[in-house]
Amino acid sequence: MSDATAKEILYRIRRFEPTRDRAPRWQAFTIPRVPGMTVLDGLWTIKQTQDASLAWRSSCRMGICGSCGMLINGRARLACNTQVSEIDAAVIVVAPLPNFDIIRDLVPDLSPMFDAHAALMPYLIRDDAREQERPTGEFSQSPQELERYLQFSYCIKCGCCMAACPTYATDPVYSGPMPLAQAQRYNADGRDGGFLRRRAVLGGERGPWRCHFAGECSRVCPKGVDPAKAIQLMKRDLVWDYIRLRKEQCPAAVMSKPKAGTRRPDIPEPPPRTV
C-alpha cells in the first residue's frame, strides 16, 4: 500500500511526443498527495502545476465515458476510477494502454478496436426497417430475455480488455474481447435477427476462436461486463449452429395492446407518445 500519511506522491509517466521523440521515454513528477485523489486527479495536478504539455484523454471523471483507460502500475484500468490509495506501490506508474499505437503520451489510437467493433454489426438487425425508423410500438421483451444480454450492454468501450488480452498482444486480425462481447450482446438480444449475418464474420478468423479463456479481459474490465463470458457463450452458439443444434430465434414482434378488458380506475393514463 502506498504510504497514506505521506505529503507527496511520485508519478512516473511514459511520455511520447511524435514531433520530438523517436521513442517513448519516462518522466517523473512529484506532486502533493491529497486525500481521496484519483490517478486522474494527479495527472491534472501535473498538467496544471508542472508540465502543461502532458496529454491524455478523459472526460466524465466518473467511469462512464470510457476515455481514460491507461496502464496503471501494470494493469489496464480507468484513471478516474482508481484511487491513488488503492495502489499497492510507492510510485504511481502510468503508461498508455498497450496493444494500441501511441498517438502522444497517454493517448492510444483506439481506431482498430472501433473498426473491429463496427465490422461485427453492433446494432439490431431486422427485416422491418420501416418499423425501426417509424416505430408503431415496442418490441416485446421479457425480463428474462433482457437478462441474456444486459450485462454485456454496460460496456463503455474503454479498451482495457484489449490491452490485457494475450491474443490481441500479437494478433491484430483477432477482433478482441470488446467487439466480440458486443456482437454477442446483439446475438443474444431477442429483438435481433442478425445471427446469420454476423456469423459470416464470426465463423472466420476474426471470430472468437483465438480466445483461449485466459480471462484477462474479464479480470480488468472496470464495468463488470465479463467479455470472456460473452465470448464463450458465443462459441457455444456457433458450435451448436455448426452441428445444427441451435434454435433459430425469430426477432421479437411489436407488442400489441390487449384488445379486451377495461382499465382499472386507479391507474393513471400514460404520458403522451414521443415516437
Place this chain on the structure above:
Amino acid sequence: MLRVQGFPNRLGVRGWVGGGRWGMERYLYTLHRLTGLGLLAYFLLHIVVTASRALGEGAWARAMDTVSGGVFKVGEYLVFAAFAFHAANGIRLVLVELGFGVGRPIEPVYPYKTSLDAQRSLAIGALAAGAALAILGAVELLVLR
C-alpha cells in the same frame, strides 16, 4: 477517415506469458500452450519411431534401444506429466469454452463476480486431477520400474 501514425505499442509474445500480476487462468493458458507444443513434438517423433513395428521384431528392438536410457526415461515422464495436465485442463476448457460453468449473464454489481470466479472450482479441480495423475505416473515410471 483520419489516420494517425502512432508509435507501435503491441506487447508481442511478451504479452502471451504475462507474468506477475495475472490470475490463475492466465498461467493455465500458458501451461496448456507449452504442454501442447511439447506433446505435439513428442507425438510426431513417436509416430515415426513406433512405425518400426511394421518391419518386424529386429527393427522394433533397435528403435526401442535408441530411445531407452536415463534421459529418455525422464523425458518420457515429462511427456506423461504434460499429458496429465493437458488432459485435465483440457476437460475444463472444453466445458468452459462451450459456455458451461461460466455462469449466466448477470447484473454487474460491485464487487464484480466474473465467469472466472464461476469456473474457479473447475480450474482447481482440473489442477488437482492433473497433479494426482502426474504423481501416479511418477510412482509408476520412475519408482516401480
Place this chain on the structure above:
Amino acid sequence: MMRDQKLWSWHVAAGIVILLLLGLHMTIMHLDATLKFTSLNPAGGEPIDWANVAARGKMLFFPITYVLLLSAALFHGLYGLRNILFELDPGAGLKSAISVILIVSGLGLLVLGTWSAVASFDLAR
C-alpha cells in the same frame, strides 16, 4: 480457406476422442505395474516388449483405435499449432504456406502411421 467455426468444432471433438483413447493408451503403456493387464501383455514384462506389441497388434481393436487416435491427435495437435502460429500474425501469404505445410505433413504422418498399424496387424497374424 476453411472456416474456423468448423475447424474449432472438430478440434474440440478430436480432443474428446483423444481423451478417451490416449487415456486408454497411457493406462496400458504406463500404468501396467499398478494395474496388471495380463490379457493385453500376455508375455509379461514390459508392455513395449516385442511379444506384447505383437500380441496387441493381433487384436483387431488395437489397429482400429490406433488409426482413430492417430487421426484425431494429428488434427488436434496440428490445428493447435496452426492457431499458435497464426496468432503471431505472419501475414496472409505465410498463413497459406503454413496451412499447406501442416496439411501435407499431417497427411504424410497419417499414411505412415496407418501403414504401420495395418502392416504390423498382418505381420502379427
